[in-house]
Amino acid sequence: MTTHTAEQLVADYLARLDRAAATLPPDRRAELLHEIRDHIEVARAAGAAADEAAVRTMLDRLGEPDEIVTAAREAQAPDQPPPAAVPVRSGTGLELAAALLLTVGSFIPLLGWATGAILMWASRRWKTREKLVGTLVVPGGPGLIVVLAGLATMTTGGSCDATLRPTEDVETSSGGSAVREEYTTEVVCTSTGLSPWITVPLLIAAFVAPFVVAGILYSRARARAALEPSVTRPARPATGTSPWGGNEIAATLVLALGGIAVILFSFSIAMGAAAAVVGLVFVWASRRWTRREQKTATAIVGIVVALAAIAASIVALLVIRAGEDGSGLGALFMMPVAISMIAAAVYLAVALNRRQA
Amino acid sequence: MEPGSARNALSQLRRGVLEYCVLSLLAEEELYGFDLVRRLANVDGMVTSEGTIYPLLSRLRREGWVSTTWVESDAGPPRRYYAITESGRRSLTVFTEEWRRFRDAVDQLLPGEPR
Numbered sequence: 001m002t003t004h005t006a007e008q009l010v011a012d013y014l015a016r017l018d019r020a021a022a023t024l025p026p027d028r029r030a031e032l033l034h035e036i037r038d039h040i041e042v043a044r045a046a047g048a049a050a051d052e053a054a055v056r057t058m059l060d061r062l063g064e065p066d067e068i069v070t071a072a073r074e075a076q077a078p079d080q081p082p083p084a085a086v087p088v089r090s091g092t093g094l095e096l097a098a099a100l101l102l103t104v105g106s107f108i109p110l111l112g113w114a115t116g117a118i119l120m121w122a123s124r125r126w127k128t129r130e131k132l133v134g135t136l137v138v139p140g141g142p143g144l145i146v147v148l149a150g151l152a153t154m155t156t157g158g159s160c161d162a163t164l165r166p167t168e169d170v171e172t173s174s175g176g177s178a179v180r181e182e183y184t185t186e187v188v189c190t191s192t193g194l195s196p197w198i199t200v201p202l203l204i205a206a207f208v209a210p211f212v213v214a215g216i217l218y219s220r221a222r223a224r225a226a227l228e229p230s231v232t233r234p235a236r237p238a239t240g241t242s243p244w245g246g247n248e249i250a251a252t253l254v255l256a257l258g259g260i261a262v263i264l265f266s267f268s269i270a271m272g273a274a275a276a277v278v279g280l281v282f283v284w285a286s287r288r289w290t291r292r293e294q295k296t297a298t299a300i301v302g303i304v305v306a307l308a309a310i311a312a313s314i315v316a317l318l319v320i321r322a323g324e325d326g327s328g329l330g331a332l333f334m335m336p337v338a339i340s341m342i343a344a345a346v347y348l349a350v351a352l353n354r355r356q357a
Numbered sequence: 358m359e360p361g362s363a364r365n366a367l368s369q370l371r372r373g374v375l376e377y378c379v380l381s382l383l384a385e386e387e388l389y390g391f392d393l394v395r396r397l398a399n400v401d402g403m404v405t406s407e408g409t410i411y412p413l414l415s416r417l418r419r420e421g422w423v424s425t426t427w428v429e430s431d432a433g434p435p436r437r438y439y440a441i442t443e444s445g446r447r448s449l450t451v452f453t454e455e456w457r458r459f460r461d462a463v464d465q466l467l468p469g470e471p472r
Contacts, residue, residue, distance in 0.1 A: 001463075024413075028412075031415060032411060032412060032415075034409040035390065035415075035437075036408055036411060038390070038391075038434060038436065039390070039391055039394065039408075039411070041434065042391045042436065043391070061398060061407050062406065062408040063405065063406020063408040064405050064406065064408060065408075067405075067408070067409060068406065068408035068409050068411070070409075070410070071372075071408075071409035071412045071413065072405075072411075072412035072415075074372070074412075075413055075415060075416040075462070142404075151384075181422060207426050211404075305435040320436075
C-alpha cells in the first residue's frame with residue numbers, strides 16, 4: 001500500500017511538471033522531464049525514498065514544478081551574458097565562399113561564378129569599389145577564360161583554305177588491275193588577327209588576375225573582420241540566430257546547383273568533380289553541421305562516385321571489347337553522381353532547418 | 358523599498374552565481390547529475406529547489422562549459438556524467454577573481470562584523 005501511494009505521489013508530481021512545462025519548447029521540455037524523472041529514479045534506487053514520507057521529502061526538495069519551469073525558461077535567455085563569455089568574431093565564411101566561387105568555382109559554367117558574385121555583393125566587408133573590381137576582373141572568372149582560349153585556338157580571325165590533292169598512292173595491287181586513288185583534304189589556315197605573342201599573354205593575364213584579386217579582397221575582408229568589435233556571445237551559436245551562415249549557404253548551393261547543372265547541361269566529369277569537391281570543402285569548413293552530418297554528406301557523394309566509377313569502368317571495358325563506341329558513358333557515370341550531390345545538399349539543408357532555435 | 362525586494366535581489370544573485378558554484382564542483386571532479394545536485398543542496402543557504410539545478414546544467418551544456426557522457430548503470434537507466442570543459446574552467450577563473458573583489462567590497466560596505 002505504501003509503495004502504491006509513493007508511486008501515486010511521483011506520478012502526480014510528474015504530471016504537474018508536465019503541465020507546467022507545456023510553455024517550454026518541445027526539446028527542452030522533454031529534456032527537463034527526462035532529467036527530473038531520472039533524478040527520482042536514482043533517489044529511489046539509492047533507497048532514499050523508501051516510504052511515503054521520504055518520497056514527500058524528496059519531492060519537496062526538488063521544488064515546485066512551477067519554480068523548476070521558471071528556472072528552465074530563464075535558462076534559455078539569460079538576463080545578461082555571463083561575464084566570462086568568450087568573445088567571438090563572426091567568421092569570414094561568406095567572404096571565403098565568394099572568393100572561392102569566383103575563382104575555382106568559375107569552372108562550373110554560369111552558376112559557379114554567378115553564385116560567387118552574388119555572395120560577394122551580399123558581403124558587408126567590401127566597399128562597392130572593391131566589389132566592382134571583383135566583378136569586372138574577370139566576368140565569368142578563370143573558367144570562362146579557359147573556354148574562350150579553347151575557342152580562340154579554333155578561330156583566330158584568319159582565313160582557311162581547303163584544297164583537294166591526290167595523295168601518292170602507297171600501294172598498288174599486285175595484279176595492277178585496280179589502282180587506288182586517294183585524295184586528302186588539306187586545310188591551311190593563316191591567321192590574320194592578333195599575333196599569338198599578344199593573345200597568349202593576354203589570356204594568361206586574364207586567367208591569373210581573378211585569383212590575385214580574390215586573394216587581395218579576401219585578405220582585406222579578414223583584416224576588417226579582425227577589427228570589428230567583438231560580440232560577446234557563448235561558445236555555441238546563441239539561441240534564436242539562424243543556423244545559415246556563409247559556409248552553409250555556399251555548401252548547399254554549390255552541391256545542389258552543381259548536381260542540377262550536371263543533369264541539365266551534361267557536364268564534363270571534371271566540372272562535376274570540381275562542384276562536388278568545392279561543395280564538400282564548405283561542408284567541412286562549417287561549424288554548424290555536426291561531424292556526423294558532415295561525414296554522412298561526404299559518404300553520400302563519395303560512395304556513389306566510387307560505385308559509379310567502378311560500374312562505368314566495367315561497362316567501358318565491355319563496350320570497348322565489343323568494339324563499340326563508348327562515348328555515351330560520361331552521362332551514365334555523371335547522372336548518379338549528380339543525383340547524389342543534390343541528395344547530399346537536401347540532407348544538409350534539412351539537418352540545419354531542423355535545429356531548434 | 359519593501360523587504361520582499363531584498364529577498365528578490367538575493368534570489369537573483371543566487372541564480373547568477375549558482376552556475377559558477379556548479380562549475381567549481383565539477384572543476385574538482387566529474388560527477389553524476391544526481392550527486393552534483395545533492396552536494397549543492399547540502400550546502401546551507403545555496404539552493405532552495407533541487408529541480409532548478411537541472412535547467413542550469415542544460416544551459417551550461419549548451420554554452421559548452423560542461424560536457425556530459427552517458428554511463429550505463431546496472432540499476433536503472435543510463436545516467437549523465439558531467440565534466441567541466443576548458444572554456445568552463447576559464448570562465449570559472451575569471452568569475453572567481455571578480456567575485457572575490459565584489460564580495461570583499463560588499464562586506465566592507467555592509468554593517469556588521471568588522472573584517
